[in-house]
Amino acid sequence: MIEVYAFATPNSLRVPIVLEELGLPYDLRSVNVRKGEQKLPEHLARNPNGKVPVLVDPDGPGGERLVLTESGAILIYLAEKTGRLLPAExxxxxxxxxxxxxxxxxxxxxxxxxxxxxxxxxxxxxxxxxxxxxxxxxxxxxxxxxxxxxxxxxxxxxxxxxxxxxxxxxxxxxxxxxxxxxxxxxxxxxxxxxxxxxxxxxxxxxxxxxxx
Structure with a gap:
């Protein structure tokens, strides 16, 4: 299942929205930015930039695990993965x-x-x-x-x-x-x-x- 590391931030919200729209199951995991959890070593291992959201897709391109940061990149990736919410050409x-x-x-x-x-x-x-x-x-x-x-x-x-x-x-x-x-x-x-x-x-x- 896709994992999403996020909080109730403007950029974070985009990822659950696109996943809900696409009907893809996901596990939403809290990274409390109010407490600075985005700067903890375990999160920096996922995103060295120390930000949310982060998407982890165990079934990425070629069947490989993909860890992806930046909400805009995540939107584009999921749209292209499913062929929805983004015109093909x-x-x-x-x-x-x-x-x-x-x-x-x-x-x-x-x-x-x-x-x-x-x-x-x-x-x-x-x-x-x-x-x-x-x-x-x-x-x-x-x-x-x-x-x-x-x-x-x-x-x-x-x-x-x-x-x-x-x-x-x-x-x-x-x-x-x-x-x-x-x-x-x-x-x-x-x-x-x-x-x-x-x-x-x-x-x-x-x-x-x-x-x-």
Whole structure:
């Protein structure tokens, strides 16, 4: 069975979503980043970068065991392994990659930095707050325009592009993003959040948070 090492983080959530959508059984194992477990030797052996998620597929290419890090790479790997959630060729495939990389190089990093400088930095730095807050708003405006023209991120079908976007928008409060400012993203978010597979994935990752 596939193993997923994760926590209730935006990047982690993508992996249970894609596995639930694909109907692949998996064992979800907690790595509590709030306690620094991602830096423990046993996890660094899986991912020297000390991050979650990590996917372990005992039936990887050629039947070999595969340990894979980086949520974007995991999405692409699982889509190609099953032949689902990613068009096989042409413009439709290119549009999926366009949106996946737009998120991984734009929305995700901006949200992460905005949240850090708002909530976790040891001192308030106006230049950093202005930079990352304004960039978060800008890339969300770009996404809102895209979703105003089509129902899903890469076109008319649900793909791994939507899963890539969903994680950080699910955790948008960290970056102080209000979807009331982005009505097309709000409509898309509600559409994706209501998918049974997404609901199941959210339930599983939120269950990793220990009660205090």
């Amino acid at each position: 042409g413009i439709a495939r290119a549009r999926v990659f366009e949106q996946v990389f737009f998120h991984l190089t734009g929305i995700g990093p901006m949200f992460g930095q905005a949240g850090y400088f708002q909530k976790q930095a040891p001192e308030q730095l106006p230049i950093a707050l202005n930079r990352f807050n304004s960039e978060s708003a800008r890339v969300m405006t770009v996404l809102d325009g895209t979703l105003g023209a089509q129902p899903f991120a890469a076109g008319v079908n649900f793909t791994i592009a939507d899963i890539a976007h969903f994680g950080w928008i699910w955790r948008r409060a960290f970056a102080d993003i209000d979807l009331q400012d982005y009505p097309n993203v709000q409509t898309w978010y509600d559409r994706v959040a209501s998918r049974p597979a997404v609901e199941r994935a959210i339930q599983r990752v939120t269950a990793l948070i220990p009660e205090e």
